[in-house]
Amino acid sequence: MLLTGYREEIFLPTCNNTFQSVHCIAHLDQDISGALPYLNAVLGGDTYIKEPPSVTFKLYGKLISVHGDKIAVNALRDEAEARHILEWLKEQINDAWGKRETITPKYDGKTIPDFLTIYRMLPKTNCKKCGQPTCMMFCSQATNGALGAADCPDITEENKIKLADYLSQFRFD
Template identity: 30%
Template sequence: MLIESYDVDISVSTHSDEEFEYEAIAHLNVDIGPALPYLNATLRRGIYLPNRPALSWRHEGHNIGFWARRIAVDNLESREAAYAMLERLVGLVNRVWVQRDTLEPDPTTHKQLQPLEVHRSLPGLNCRACGEATCFNFALKIVGAQADLTRCTPLYEDETLTEKRAVLEGLLAAKWPAL
């Protein structure tokens, strides 16, 4: 195991009287810099900056940052959710580290997925079945990891869209889909 213990800092950002979010940081007892290229190899939508070193990742609507000595995550609904998310992220780093001999480290900075790339393969029906007014709005949500592709039901119901669905699933695929 790489990370054996960590200290937690939780803060609250207030956006209005009713709108607030918790942000959490795990201060690590160990330098996880050597693990970041392996993590970069597994999180296809992560952005790795080797000079810092740091790795940012959008997942389930959260901005997540991995640095040598800390892991930070925002947009959490409670203190309990903050502790649980940090535990999942620490677990992810530890799993990748344990399996590093089976992984090819990736020291490159991946290009960020662009909304137009996603939009190109959506059905283009603007039918609102996904809950968004247009396919482009849905593409924005997908890129921001705020929506799941399965919300676009035509993609799964219309056999003529199978190829487009495969392209999108390829773009969005991560080798570690769940924390």
């Protein structure tokens, strides 16, 4: 077994603690960097960053980032759900590591943000305040990093945070 334990921190988002969801960070007892390309291969990560290694998944409506020394999960219903997902991830990490001889490691993820994922978070009013003629055009610009969550003045605070979190998983070189 690679990962034997972790220390969890569960908290409300500091920017707006009226949200109904909680965030969670697990500080890992072991360095699992070596398992990340195998975990990425098994679970199909949305993004994979080589240095320092990390893999990010969108699963069950949560954004899950797994690093060598920690795991971050957002948009959780409550502490019970946080613990359930962390235990599931621990199993997946150990399973992928245990089967690494039979898994082809994967060192990349989906390379650009998903258009519809961005669109769903926008107000969809085509108000043009971002300088784009439509919300669709905003999405096109956001998928290549030219615009971000802060560029839409009418987006809800909740979606602004979600969109910024989502886009932060990609590198626009």
